[in-house]
Amino acid sequence: MATVHLPSITRVAICGGTHGNELSGVYLVRELQKRERETQKEAEPVSVVTVLSNPRAVQQCRRYTEMDLNRCFTSAILSKPLDVGALYEMERAQELNKILGPRGSTTAVDLVCDLHNTTANMGLCLITYSDNNWISLHVMKYLQREIQSVPVRLVDLGMPHSEAYSLESVGKHGFSIEVGPQPHGLLRADIFNAMQDGVRSMLDWIRRFNSGTIFHGGEVDVYTMVRSVDYPKDPETGSISATIHPQLQDRDFCVLRPGDPMFLSFTGQTQLFEEEEPLYPIFVNESSYYEKGIAMWLTRLRRVQIPPLQVQAD
Amino acid sequence: MATVHLPSITRVAICGGTHGNELSGVYLVRELQKRERETQKEAEPVSVVTVLSNPRAVQQCRRYTEMDLNRCFTSAILSKPLDVGALYEMERAQELNKILGPRGSTTAVDLVCDLHNTTANMGLCLITYSDNNWISLHVMKYLQREIQSVPVRLVDLGMPHSEAYSLESVGKHGFSIEVGPQPHGLLRADIFNAMQDGVRSMLDWIRRFNSGTIFHGGEVDVYTMVRSVDYPKDPETGSISATIHPQLQDRDFCVLRPGDPMFLSFTGQTQLFEEEEPLYPIFVNESSYYEKGIAMWLTRLRRVQIPPLQVQAD
Structure with missing residues (x-):
């Protein structure tokens, strides 16, 4: 396949606490913010913004306070005029869309990475809306090579971007990272470390991409929601x-x-x-x-051919 | 050691949902209630009452609604006149004390067994207030023999009964059973089955005890809170x-x-x-x-000599 050239990724958002009781992301974002305050900003070609997405739910150590924030990033909710007394998570979704997006605009951050935990034995898993987002697929391939402590996989929701409902959809690119198994409301060192390794390797990939590295194509496994x-x-x-x-x-x-x-x-x-x-x-x-009436999702496994990838020349 | 003779155990309470998101006990109590409705009452010498302790917390799948019910069975709370607007769990503790107790009275049920889950890798664990409650120690010894799927142990809180704060303290005898690891808010078949086996074997032990079986003494391990x-x-x-x-x-x-x-x-x-x-x-x-500021409890392991046990002759 011919090499695909894409613009550099200069603005990245790392979000935790979109669900307030998924603690690895909450504590990892806090830790990144602490390190940011303590260290001198290096002259880096990537600017990373860290966001605690649902501070009110984090405060209460609950998934959400009034409705699931990670189902609020639909076009309908993002464009709805909100009256006094609107649900907290709807307001927060519009706010986050302003800060990190607006979705579909040229001002949106280049990549949103939203951190989640699951009680399921999912290892480390990237979730994307489609299987032709070459950046997500290349990041996943890179993480599979770099991370030994947990299996790394990619799930494709298999839906058009117009039906997107979750936080990562406000960036130009985006995916969520699910790490588990971890009960909600607690922190396991193994799961926290796997998430931290995932984020570190992802930023490493972005720096290499921006600096001109050619990432080889090949075949990867994709699990598509059925x-x-x-x-x-x-x-x-x-x-x-x-x-x-x-x-x-x-x-x-x-x-x-x-x-x-x-x-x-x-x-x-x-x-x-x-x-x-x-x-x-x-x-x-x-x-x-x-509460959603879901005991599991069934997916279909496919091998997907991905092209070589390189940053666009200026 | 000389054989100890104790009165028969004719009234037993099995409680689940004292913490509303510990689902094995919630679903086991519901299952027992269903079977009770569906089958003819056999002429049995043991009467078993099943209780969903905190229905409001169960409904919300939360540990509690206003305060931890399993810290409400103190003498101070049980004897407190409750005004309008009193905390729900305080009211419910007084109600449960009336139904199953009152604590320290002759009308109290003979044995209260309160079912809990933990996210910790505790296997199946009986928790008692002292290490000279021969019934608890003999039940634990019997469960160790009967249950192969998970390890069975006994933790002694090592505190005087006057300082008791939890539901099982309202019975003449009582212990809680903790089974884990299981994240709160979900059900694992292995953990549910271990709890079900524990309850079944406990009732089996009680029937044998009532029918005159002599349970041999010996040494057992007890973990005392430090x-x-x-x-x-x-x-x-x-x-x-x-x-x-x-x-x-x-x-x-x-x-x-x-x-x-x-x-x-x-x-x-x-x-x-x-x-x-x-x-x-x-x-x-x-x-x-x-939220209680507890990462773990440290316990001391002791071997305890327990006497042979038999029901008192009429």
């Missing part, structure tokens, strides 16, 4: 009647074949996976998805 | 500046020797354990203890 699956529920009470089967728990990104165990009911019955084709479950038993 | 340890904190902001060291994370009930790593700061410095004697950490990185 559909979500809810927990089995009691038809009368609407309450969950089964958990993730022990043979599936903690096996995010592992193939699930037709006939494999999927759920185990409280009375001991196994429910099998009845899809026609093998798929790859992710976000298996993510605690904050209970 | 003191709690807080996370290192930034002296200026009061914010956490380190996590549990990766070598200590998930090693609840494993010996910690002077000089062993204890914390790892965000900048990579290791803080060592500086006690004089080896101790045994428990509740290592329990998420709900962040």
Whole structure:
């Protein structure tokens, strides 16, 4: 494939606390801000802005206060005139869009990286809206080489950018980084370190890219969202009647074949996976998805050819 | 040691949801209530009452709504006249004390078993106020024999019953059962099943006890609370500046020797354990203890001689 040339990435935003109880991002952003205050600004070609996205939710150590901030970056909400008494997260989304965007404008930062934790065994995972964002795919390939402590993968939401709803969509480029497993509301050193390594390697990649390094193309694995699956529920009470089967728990990104165990009911019955084709479950038993009616997402694994990449000459 | 004879245990309370986001107990109590409705009451010598302790917190999937219910069973709160606008959990504690107690009275249920989850790697753990509650120690010994899927242990709070603050203290006998690791706000099949096995075996033990079985004495391990340890904190902001060291994370009930790593700061410095004697950490990185300033408890391990036990003849 022919080398793709893209403009340099000179303004990067690193955001944590978009969900207030996902503590690795909260503490990593605070740590970066502290180091920024303590060290002399080096004359660097990359300017990094760090943002604590939902300070009110962080303060309360909750996912959100009134509605999920990471579902507020839709065109409808970003353009809505907000009256007195508007939901806090809607106001904050508009504010963040002003600071880091506005989305689709020339003033938007070049790259938004939004840091998240999950209770699922996801390792370190980049999430993007499409599979032809060469920067995300090259960063992922670079992280796979640089990071040994956890597996690194990329999930493609497979939706048009016009339907975007999450914070990273306000930048010219963007992705979220999910790291897990970590219970919400606490910090594990292994997960914090994996996130810190991910951010450090990403900035390293950006510096190399800006300085003219040619990144070779090749094949990478991409997991594309197919559909979500809810927990089995009691038809009368609407309450969950089964958990993730022990043979599936903690096996995010592992193939699930037709006939494999999927759920185990409280009375001991196994429910099998009845899809026609093998798929790859992710976000298996993510605690904050209970309220969304999502026990896991099913994805399709594809090999994607990516082109060599180099910064545009001035 | 001479055989100890104790009255039969005819009324048992099994409580879940004392903390509303510890879901194994919530769903196990609901499941037991469902089975109770669906099956004919057998003519059994044990009457089991199941209680969802904090329904308002369960509804919101939070630990508590206004204050930690499991710290409300103090003599001061239980005897306090409650005005209009009193905290919900204080009212509920008095209500539960009426239903299951009152504490110290002859009408109190014989045994209260309160079900909890922890994010720490605690296996299945009975918690009692003292180490001479022969029923708790014998139940623990029986569970160690019956349950293979997780380790079973007993923690002794080592405090006089007059200082009791938790739900199980309203029964004539009582203990809480902690099962983990499980993030709060979700259900893992392995942890749910371990709790279910624990409750089943406990009821089995009670039936055997009531029917006259002699339980042999012997030696058991007891972990007695020594003191709690807080996370290192930034002296200026009061914010956490380190996590549990990766070598200590998930090693609840494993010996910690002077000089062993204890914390790892965000900048990579290791803080060592500086006690004089080896101790045994428990509740290592329990998420709900962040607000209480507890990174872990340190316990002392002792071998305790327990006497043979048999029900009193009528």
